[in-house]
Amino acid sequence: MATTRPFVEFKLERLLSAHENEVEINLSESGVHPLTMRGLLAMKGGDLGADLAAIAATELNYPQANGDLELREAIARWYPGATAANVLVTVGAIQANFTSLLTVTAPGDAIAVMQPNYQQFWGLAQNLERTMSTFSLKPHRDWALDLDELQDAVAPETSFVAVVNPNNPTGRIMRADERAAVVAAAERTGAWLLADEVYAGAERVTDEFTQTFYGQYEKVLAIGSTSKAYGLPGLRIGWVVGPADVVARMWAWQDYITICTTCLGNKLAAVALSPAVRPRILERTRGYVRRGFDNVARWAAGRDDVEVLPPDAAAICFVRYAAAINSTEFVMRLLREKSAFVAPGDLFGLDGHLRVSFGLPDEYVREGLARIGELLDDIG
Secondary structure (H helix, E strand, C coil), rough: CCCCCCCCHHHHHHHHHHHHHCCECCCCCCCCCCCCHHHHCCCCCCCCCHHHHHHCCCCCCCCCCCCHHHHHHHCCCCCCCCCHHHEEEEHHHHHHHHHHHHHCCCCEEEEEECCCCHHHHHHHHHHCCEEEEEEEEEEEHHCCCCCCHHHHHCCCCCCEEECCCCCCCCCCCCHHHHHHHHHHHHHHHCCCEEECCCCCCCCCCCCCCCCCCCCCCCCCCEECCCCCCCCHHHHCCCEEECCCCHHHHHHHHHHHHCCCHHHHHHHHHHHHHHCCHHHHHHHHHHHHHHHHHHHHHHHCCCCEEEEECCCCCEEEEEEECCCCCHHHHHHHHHHHHHCCCCCCHHHCCCCCEEECCCCCCHHHHHHHHHHHHHHHHHHH
């Protein structure tokens, strides 16, 4: 008699969905403070009133199912050698990840996943009957990639390797030698390399856009989104860039899952990724990231019970705390006692840490950090 494998919930997303809208201070977000529609259209220059009127007159119809051509061309422009045929527009990066795994792996396949990471693949591997191994970024080495673990995790039978760069939750950008090692490991076994690059563009320590893995190896699937570095999470627009034949197979899976994204999402994302607007959005994002982390650094410097390694990019950092309390328990107490919210480190596989968002207005961030400090003081 067949047995049903227990369903593994996506605990992080469920926790965020349950509580992020019921607190006074929410530092669990992982992107920068969102743009308004007016603010986005104003970045185009020209007649804002006419642009708003054109959006208001848009028929709320289905867009092109794989993404409007204008949007796919705008995305392809930022990936070397890509064309619109290499791009599939998805409902957020989360669907791009899901559809990628469905398309290029099968039940029983071995996958290797970077840790810490956005924990989607942790549950997906079990729910879709893939076998998962992991390789780590090491906190005691400033979140450097453990190259020995990478070699061990990517075995001869491995068919899929997943990395996130810049990293969630640490904000670290991989060095050139680490990137080369990841590509070589995937190439050695012929594995697909999925590169979640949703924080590219949110660099703190450089004005250079983080180099994509796309074009470094023929079996790369590069994942992007308007949610993180672009401050447009409400559009729910993500994408995958990969070989045209594989992208077409992914579209076939998408027919069963979401069919398409939204027409307004496509139109506004095409504005955001246009050559005139994209640099302005990234300048805004980097301003939030740089000012925001300064708030975290000053707060951490004033305490002897927390430690944070400065992130290279992203609007988040991983804060290590000394208190003898589980991180999810800490977060639940923070919710109940201080009406503030962050993401617990144990849901990234590293207890004793908190993922803290700082790409938000200064006073808001400082108040959230103060409430975290108050609870740490209460715990003693």
